[in-house]
Amino acid sequence: MLADGFTWDLGSDLHQLFQFHFMVNAYRAGTVVAVVAGLIGWFLVLRRQSFVGHTLAIIAFPGASGAVLIGISAAWGYFGFCVAGALVIGAVRRGRPGEFSEESAVVGTVQAFALACGFLFVTLYHGLLEDVNTLLFGSFLGITDAQVRTLLAVGLGALVALAVIARPLRFASIDPDVAAARGVPVRAVSTVFLVVVALAVAETSQITGALLVFSLLVVPPATAQAITARPVLSAALAVALALLATWVGLAISYFTDYPSGFTITTLAFAAYLLVHGARWMATGRHRLRLAR
Amino acid sequence: MSALATASGGLADFFAHPFVQRALLAGTGIAAASGLVGFFVVLRGQVFSGDLLSHVAFTGALAALAYGVDARVGLFVATVGVGVGLGILGERGHAGDVVIGSVFTWVLGLGVLFVSIYTTSTAASDSTASVHVLFGSIFGLTAGQAVVAASIGVAVSLAVVAIARPLLFASLDASVAQARGVPVRLLGVGFLGLVGVCAGEATQAVGALLLLGLIAAPAGAALRLTDRPWVAFWCSGALAVLAVWVGVAVSYLAPDIPPSFAIMATAAGCYAAAVVAGPRRRPAMRPRSPR
Numbered sequence: 132m133l134a135d136g137f138t139w140d141l142g143s144d145l146h147q148l149f150q151f152h153f154m155v156n157a158y159r160a161g162t163v164v165a166v167v168a169g170l171i172g173w174f175l176v177l178r179r180q181s182f183v184g185h186t187l188a189i190i191a192f193p194g195a196s197g198a199v200l201i202g203i204s205a206a207w208g209y210f211g212f213c214v215a216g217a218l219v220i221g222a223v224r225r226g227r228p229g230e231f232s233e234e235s236a237v238v239g240t241v242q243a244f245a246l247a248c249g250f251l252f253v254t255l256y257h258g259l260l261e262d263v264n265t266l267l268f269g270s271f272l273g274i275t276d277a278q279v280r281t282l283l284a285v286g287l288g289a290l291v292a293l294a295v296i297a298r299p300l301r302f303a304s305i306d307p308d309v310a311a312a313r314g315v316p317v318r319a320v321s322t323v324f325l326v327v328v329a330l331a332v333a334e335t336s337q338i339t340g341a342l343l344v345f346s347l348l349v350v351p352p353a354t355a356q357a358i359t360a361r362p363v364l365s366a367a368l369a370v371a372l373a374l375l376a377t378w379v380g381l382a383i384s385y386f387t388d389y390p391s392g393f394t395i396t397t398l399a400f401a402a403y404l405l406v407h408g409a410r411w412m413a414t415g416r417h418r419l420r421l422a423r
Numbered sequence: 424m425s426a427l428a429t430a431s432g433g434l435a436d437f438f439a440h441p442f443v444q445r446a447l448l449a450g451t452g453i454a455a456a457s458g459l460v461g462f463f464v465v466l467r468g469q470v471f472s473g474d475l476l477s478h479v480a481f482t483g484a485l486a487a488l489a490y491g492v493d494a495r496v497g498l499f500v501a502t503v504g505v506g507v508g509l510g511i512l513g514e515r516g517h518a519g520d521v522v523i524g525s526v527f528t529w530v531l532g533l534g535v536l537f538v539s540i541y542t543t544s545t546a547a548s549d550s551t552a553s554v555h556v557l558f559g560s561i562f563g564l565t566a567g568q569a570v571v572a573a574s575i576g577v578a579v580s581l582a583v584v585a586i587a588r589p590l591l592f593a594s595l596d597a598s599v600a601q602a603r604g605v606p607v608r609l610l611g612v613g614f615l616g617l618v619g620v621c622a623g624e625a626t627q628a629v630g631a632l633l634l635l636g637l638i639a640a641p642a643g644a645a646l647r648l649t650d651r652p653w654v655a656f657w658c659s660g661a662l663a664v665l666a667v668w669v670g671v672a673v674s675y676l677a678p679d680i681p682p683s684f685a686i687m688a689t690a691a692g693c694y695a696a697a698v699v700a701g702p703r704r705r706p707a708m709r710p711r712s713p714r
Contacts, residue, residue, distance in 0.1 A: 182524070185524060235471060236465045236639040236642060236694075237643065237694075238470070239470045239635045239636065239640075240639050240691050241691075242474075242635065243691070244636060244687055244691040246633060247636070247683060247684045248684070250684055251680065251681060251684040254681045264535075268535045342528075342531050343528055343531060344528075345524045345528040346529075349521060353525065388539070389536060389539065390535045390539045392532055393532045393535045393536040395532075396528055396529050396531070397529065397532055400525055400528070400532070
């Protein structure tokens with residue numbers, strides 16, 4: 132790329148990394164997104180709603196391309212479509228999912244249709260078809276100061292909302308029936324949470340692209356929850372892992388030409404595999420000892 | 424390709440264009456296979472296996488392109504391999520949402536890597552190749568590709584029809600079928616292999632991201648319309664073919680609209696119509712054991 136290349140002198144590497152303003156902005160935006168995604172994703176994984184995150188991320192694609200088509204910033208499309216989608220899901224969802232085999236057909240159809248709409252908007256826009264790759268798989272190039280400020284403001288808002296509902300949400304996530312009996316407004320809390328998730332998905336989409344949102348929103352929290360069951364510690368670990376994947380991923384991508392979508396995803400997934408592999412080995416050895 | 428199609432053309436004009444003929448030839452075979460396979464995918468609750476196969480299709484096709492092989496080779500090797508693998512591994516316990524989602528994401532991330540290898544390594548490559556794999560290019564098929572796609576579509580359809588009776592039995596009640604001597608496990612593995620072939624096929628028409636709709640929507644609509652399994656089976660295939668034909672025609676008349684969107688919109692519209700106007704009830708046929 133523009134750099135002289137990676138050396139083992141880390142000081143000069145850092146200097147190289149931050150000599151261009153676009154890279155500084157990429158790191159600022161990546162840091163905001165990683166913190167927001169790590170914390171909100173922690174609750175998402177706890178509530179086993181990661182699939183909702185996937186659906187909202189797919190809705191983000193027609194949102195962003197539709198916004199570009201009518202000439203406003205893609206960020207508005209991300210936030211608008213994701214929040215609207217979350218409200219619809221919150222209103223429609225009823226009963227326990229999973230028992231009705233038709234539900235998967237509905238979800239599959241809605242996802243494919245949303246993606247098709249996004250493709251239609253991109254085609255109607257008559258822009259470069261390469262933009263599709265940016266919307267789907269992310270790009271850290273060309274993030275402006277204004278975008279970083281928007282990400283920071285929306286991220287802070289989402290985290291404040293999460294902090295307000297955190298205690299009832301954790302109660303409702305662990306035992307919804309008891310929580311409802313104790314007077315926790317379970318339905319309202321879960322709808323607010325869906326909106327918070329929508330904001331996090333919209334933010335994450337702008338860094339990782341609509342299709343790779345899981346790599347920051349779900350994989351680091353799932354890894355952290357596999358390491359420890361203590362809530363505060365594992366939430367902190369989730370943020371740390373998301374930050375690590377983003378920072379190292381961006382650096383590798385800067386020095387090597389590999390796309391950031393690939394490096395961030397691979398780092399997050401490698402940590403996940405490592406932790407699960409270690410756990411599997413540990414339980415295997417434990418079982419072996421018991422067998423003897 | 425949109426320049427070729429002018430909105431003034433009539434029906435005779437429509438069929439006279441070689442690119443339309445090739446799209447209809449390939450599209451019919453692909454749609455018939457997707458609709459018939461999709462009926463069992465929905466009935467067996469395996470839509471998310473289809474989702475995984477579509478991600479794998481993207482990565483497989485671009486891996487082949489990145490290393491200078493025909494995209495279809497990568498496509499079919501990846502989808503059939505993973506389909507059979509899923510069938511064999513799927514017997515042992517259930518992988519959770521998070522596991523499947525993490526693998527999905529990583530497979531796509533790998534696909535992005537191959538996109539960048541492809542666009543940087545081959546000098547003459549066009550950078551829209553990944554868009555074609557993701558969203559299909561049914562009007563861009565050559566005559567040879569169309570004939571191959573149609574023949575594979577026919578072969579998949581025949582194979583599904585051949586195993587349809589025992590497969591329906593095994594899907595509705597696996598344990599009774601097993602007791603009656605139906606090779607349930609072998610059928611499951613073979614069926615996921617067929618879904619893999621079908622996913623590779625459909626990627627060429629509507630693209631890796633949208634093939635799930637062509638598999639799920641016609642079958643979902645058919646299961647809403649009728650209770651009788653064989654009627655729903657054939658109805659699903661017919662609806663898929665209808666969606667492709669209508670989609671190709673709409674996209675021909677309005678060149679701004681990409682064919683994959685028109686096909687998906689028709690299929691999703693059929694499903695929505697079936698839900699709203701059809702008999703208001705859940706499909707009666709469901710597998711006994713949720714899988």
